[in-house]
Amino acid sequence: MTEKDLLEQMCRYVMESAIRKGADRVRVTAVRDVSRGMTVLNDSLEKIHSAVESALHIHLFVNGRFGTCSTNRTDPAGIDTLLDDAIASVKLLAPDSCRILVPEELRYKGPPQSSAHRGDIGTRAGKELLFSCTGAVFGKMDSLISITADYGDNRRWLHLSDSEGLNCTSEETWYSLSAECSVKGGGDTRPSDWDYQGGIHPGAIRKASTPRECALTAYKRAYAKRNPRKVPGGRYPMIVENRVASTLIAPLIDAISGSTLQQQNSFLMHKLGKRIASPSLTLTDDPHRKGFPGYSLFDSEGMATATRVVIEKGHLNMYFLSTYYANKMKMPPTVSSPSLLVLPGGKGDPAFFADSVKSGIFVTGFNGGNCNSATGDFSYGIEGFFVENGRITHPVHEMVVTGNMPDLWDRFLAAGNDALTTSAWQIPSLLFDNIEFSGL
Numbered sequence: 001m002t003e004k005d006l007l008e009q010m011c012r013y014v015m016e017s018a019i020r021k022g023a024d025r026v027r028v029t030a031v032r033d034v035s036r037g038m039t040v041l042n043d044s045l046e047k048i049h050s051a052v053e054s055a056l057h058i059h060l061f062v063n064g065r066f067g068t069c070s071t072n073r074t075d076p077a078g079i080d081t082l083l084d085d086a087i088a089s090v091k092l093l094a095p096d097s098c099r100i101l102v103p104e105e106l107r108y109k110g111p112p113q114s115s116a117h118r119g120d121i122g123t124r125a126g127k128e129l130l131f132s133c134t135g136a137v138f139g140k141m142d143s144l145i146s147i148t149a150d151y152g153d154n155r156r157w158l159h160l161s162d163s164e165g166l167n168c169t170s171e172e173t174w175y176s177l178s179a180e181c182s183v184k185g186g187g188d189t190r191p192s193d194w195d196y197q198g199g200i201h202p203g204a205i206r207k208a209s210t211p212r213e214c215a216l217t218a219y220k221r222a223y224a225k226r227n228p229r230k231v232p233g234g235r236y237p238m239i240v241e242n243r244v245a246s247t248l249i250a251p252l253i254d255a256i257s258g259s260t261l262q263q264q265n266s267f268l269m270h271k272l273g274k275r276i277a278s279p280s281l282t283l284t285d286d287p288h289r290k291g292f293p294g295y296s297l298f299d300s301e302g303m304a305t306a307t308r309v310v311i312e313k314g315h316l317n318m319y320f321l322s323t324y325y326a327n328k329m330k331m332p333p334t335v336s337s338p339s340l341l342v343l344p345g346g347k348g349d350p351a352f353f354a355d356s357v358k359s360g361i362f363v364t365g366f367n368g369g370n371c372n373s374a375t376g377d378f379s380y381g382i383e384g385f386f387v388e389n390g391r392i393t394h395p396v397h398e399m400v401v402t403g404n405m406p407d408l409w410d411r412f413l414a415a416g417n418d419a420l421t422t423s424a425w426q427i428p429s430l431l432f433d434n435i436e437f438s439g440l
Contacts, residue, residue, distance in 0.1 A: 003032055004112065004169050007159035010074055014058055015163050017076075018083050025061040025101055027162040027301070030054075037152040038123075040130040042138050046148075048123070058083070062090045066099035098327035101162050101301075106323075106333065108298035108305075113170035115295045116155065117201045121175065125206075126151045133179050133211035137219045143226075145182040145190055147215060152176045153202075166302040174198060174293070176422075177205040179218040185226040193221035198422045200291060221364075224385075228395035231386055233439040237360035238401065238432040239353045239387065242418050244366055245343075245427040249283070251371040251378065251405050252276075253338060256316065258325025260373055267376035267405060268316065275314045277409035283311040287339035294340030294424030305335055314409075338425075345417035345428040351392065352416065353431045360387040361396065361437055369400070376405035382437075399439045408432060 007030040018026040032054045039047040056079070057070045067090035071082050121129075133149040153175045160168040176198035185191045195217035197205050205211075240248060254260055255268040268276060287296045287305040296305050301322055309317050318334055326333035350362055362385045369380030379402045385392045416429035 003157040004159065004171070007032060007157055008161070008167075008169070010056060011159050011161045013076065014056060014079060014083070015161065017080055018058070018060060018087070019163060021080075021083055022087050023060050023062050023083075023163075025163050027059040027101060027166070028160070029057040029300070030159045031057070032157045033154060034156075035152065035154040036123075036126075037150065038126050038130055039151075040127075040134050040149045042134060042146055043131070045127065045130075058086070060086060060090050061099065061101070062087055064095040064097065065090050065093045066096050067093060098324050100323050100327065101164050102166060102303050102323055104165070106303050107166050108168050108302055110297060110304075113168070113295075113297045114172070115200050115290060116171045116173040117175075119202070121153060121202045121206070126153075129177055129205065129211050133177065133215045136212040136215040137181065141183075141219060141223075143183045143223060144219065145184060147179060147181045147218070149177070149179045149211075149215070151205075160298070160300075160302050162302065168298045168302050170297075172295075173200055175200075175202045175205055177211065177214055179214045181215070181218040181222045183219070183222045183226065189226070191222050191225035193225060194218050195221070196422060198293075200293070225383070225395045228383075228397035229386070230398055231361070231396045231437075231439045233399075233437055235434045235436055237357045237387070238435040238437075239350050239357070239360065239362045240430045240432070241350055241362070241364045241384075242416065242420055242427060242429045244364065245430050246423065246425040247366045247380070248408070248430070249341065249343070249425060249427055251373065251376065252283075252311075252409070253320070253341070254373055255376070255405075256310070256319045257337065258319065258321045258329070261319060261321075262325050262328045265374045267372075267374060271316050272319060274316060276316045276406060277311060277314040278412040279314045280412050280414060281311055281314050281409060282309065282344055284309050284342045284344070285335075285338040285340065286342045289340055289342075292340055292421060292424075292426070296339040299336045299339070301336060303333065303335055305339055308334070310338070310341075341425040341427070343415055343419070343427045345415045345419060348416050348429075349418045350416070350429050353414070353429065354387045354392050355390045357387045358389060361385075361399070361401075361435075362387050362392050363401070371405060376407075378403060378405060378408075396439070399437050402436050402438065408435065411435065 011028040069086040180194040182192040322336035365383040367381035371378035419426040419428040
């Protein structure tokens, strides 16, 4: 029996048993993850791990009430006991008419979703990748303290079905290689940095040059962070590297998500159709780009996904609303969350942006901080480099960037063309004007 058949059989049993025990409607998600990983520190294999995990997530609709439960048991007796207890508990809850199954016209009805590689790398090949990675710098760089390299692969099967005919299946794989280097800095400091490569197919990390490039990139980035200097606070143009740009996108997505909006805790409340950012900002949810992380034909409820322009030239086009939050807010459902966010790029990378900056800050990392979802006020510790006369120069430290999200995005000038394909949020490097930093 294939994994798809096994998961479908488990879901069918849960639904039939729950209906028999008194549930009116049921939605079940069955997930099975098979993962493996290895770690090499310098020239020694430090860790090998493998795991197989299965889980059932059950949504129960009983007498106008709603509740959830989950288990990793797959035996009928264990499932029956769980359902008996769960249904009895749901009957004690208050009625909730906003909880429904996905209406038929919104369901995904297509073939199984697949973004999976059929082969396998194997333990020996994984070890060779790791030692090739660490060997590129270990014992060759005087300033190197240590290098850690990690390999991982994961295969996930998912089946989602409900008692009214929903039937969704997916299979996906992911292969990754990462390196982190620590180097000798000034005094007792030990700056470190990393690089990461990954993809749906193992070819993304098995190119002969990939392990070496991964290690060298991590080392060079760590080495460049030695001997940081303090910079006077004030307003500067800000360049945000592609690796961390999603940190500034996340508050926007949170602010247009159903839970935040329904609780009236969003700084973008009542902004649908209005300008919320610079005309330079367009953001698209493009879930049907097969071969990319985030590829998805249906969401967590089984609602069919679609390509949607979330923000168009600064104007907010949509909210992310599951059936529940759509009903609570008396609005049409869209989709519960974004799948593959794309910010269309212009041209260039951080060095290209720096060429036009006389005095600015290039942000390569955010260290703590937060954003208030109700007001949009934010404060983030940053690491990065000073930009002077068109050049990225020395590293900076002990700096904090502060402001308000709507004001920040109103100051957005341009996006690069360097979005990383290893992330489901494909956000390139970003350029902002006149942003507040506190330093000296």
